[in-house]
Amino acid sequence: DQQVKQNSPSLSVQEGRISILNCDYTNSMFDYFLWYKKYPAEGPTFLISISSIKDKNEDGRFTVFLNKSAKHLSLHIVPSQPGDSAVYFCAASARGTYKYIFGTGTRLKVLA
Amino acid sequence: DGGITQSPKYLFRKEGQNVTLSCEQNLNHDAMYWYRQDPGQGLRLIYYSQIVNDFQKGDIAEGYSVSREKKESFPLTVTSAQKNPTAFYLCASNLGPDTGELFFGEGSRLTVL
Numbered sequence: 001d002q003q004v005k006q007n008s009p010s011l012s013v014q015e016g017r018i019s020i021l022n023c024d025y026t027n028s029m030f031d032y033f034l035w036y037k038k039y040p041a042e043g044p045t046f047l048i049s050i051s052s053i054k055d056k057n058e059d060g061r062f063t064v065f066l067n068k069s070a071k072h073l074s075l076h077i078v079p080s081q082p083g084d085s086a087v088y089f090c091a092a093s094a095r096g097t098y099k100y101i102f103g104t105g106t107r108l109k110v111l112a
Numbered sequence: 113d114g115g116i117t118q119s120p121k122y123l124f125r126k127e128g129q130n131v132t133l134s135c136e137q138n139l140n141h142d143a144m145y146w147y148r149q150d151p152g153q154g155l156r157l158i159y160y161s162q163i164v165n166d167f168q169k170g171d172i173a174e175g176y177s178v179s180r181e182k183k184e185s186f187p188l189t190v191t192s193a194q195k196n197p198t199a200f201y202l203c204a205s206n207l208g209p210d211t212g213e214l215f216f217g218e219g220s221r222l223t224v225l
Contacts, residue, residue, distance in 0.1 A: 009152070034213055043116075043202055043216035044155075089154060096209050098143060098162060099170070102155040 003027045004092050006103035014111050019077040021106050023090035026071065030092040034100070035064060035075045038087045047088075048075070080110045114139045116217035118203050123222050125190075125197070133188045133220045135203030141215070143208045144186035148172065149200040149219075158201075161186055162208065190222060198224045 005024045013019045023033075031052035036044035050057040050064045050073065057064050063076045077084055087105045116137045125131045137144065146158040157170030161180040175194025180186050186205075190197045200221050204214040 004154075006154075032210070036216075041200070041219065041221065043118075043204075043218045046213040046215070049213060091155075091214075093209075098145075098160050098168075098209050099157060100145075100214055102147075104152055104154040 002104075003030075004090060004101045004103040006088075006090060006106050008106050009104070010107040010109070012109045012111060013080045015082055016079045019075075019080045019084065019108055019110065021075040021077075021088050021090075021108065023073045023075075023103055024071060025073075025092050027092070027094065027101075028071070029094040030101075031095050032093045033064070033066060033073050034091045034093075035062075036089045036091065036102075037084075038089060038105070044089060077108075080108075082110050082112050084108060085110050116203055116205055116215055118201075118217035118220050121218065121220060123220060125222065125224050127224055128192045130189055130191050131197075131222065133190070133201055133203075133222070135186045135188065135217060136184055137186075137203075137205045137215075137217075138184060139205055139215060140183075141205035141207055142183070143206050144180065145204040145214065146170075146176070146178065146186070146188045147202040147204065149202060155202065158188065197222055 034049040035047040038044040066073045089105045091100045091102045093100045119134045145160040147155040159178045161167040177189045203217040
């Protein structure tokens with residue numbers, strides 16, 4: 001049972017345009033959400049997070065939006081750059097737990 | 113400069129052999145984790161440890177064992193009982209629940225021949 005889903009395995013975007021990566025979750029106990037970026041054969045690096053008390057968090061070119069009623073979050077990258085080409089994972093956790101549940105990832109390709 | 117070090121980066125093993133993956137952190141984090149990554153399956157939790165001398169099974173613990181004798185170290189043993197051991201293994205750490213993101217090491221690629 002996949003509690004965190006990333007339904008788009010891949011996404012291609014032109015350089016300078018917006019990239020939108022989506023993530024859905026099923027567990028209403030999740031209250032903290034994270035996005036990670038991963039290059040092949042390397043560990044994931046943390047990008048941005050959001051708590052369930054917010055509906056938006058912004059850090060430079062990266063913005064995460066959370067829609068609790070839809071159990072949906074999205075990561076916006078504006079403007080997209082070729083160096084953003086990587087696999088992006090969303091993850092979720094519930095208060096007081098040690099478990100972070102990861103989605104299956106979306107491979108983003110930014111075309112120059 | 114602080115971080116998580118995993119070794120070896122690449123490891124080959126014959127079927128039937130146990131192998132131990134090392135994970136060391138100097139971030140003074142209490143909690144440590146092992147994840148496994150397979151193509152199209154994201155990251156799945158194998159084991160985690162909240163404090164020294166304590167650890168809990170994750171979602172896919174069968175065929176794996178861990179120890180946490182020191183705060184800095186959380187080695188993972190992939191035993192011969194693990195049916196599909198070929199994968200990319202990731203170690204992570206943080207201060208504990210509700211403290212923010214996980215910090216990951218660079219990973220170890222295990223290939224069973």
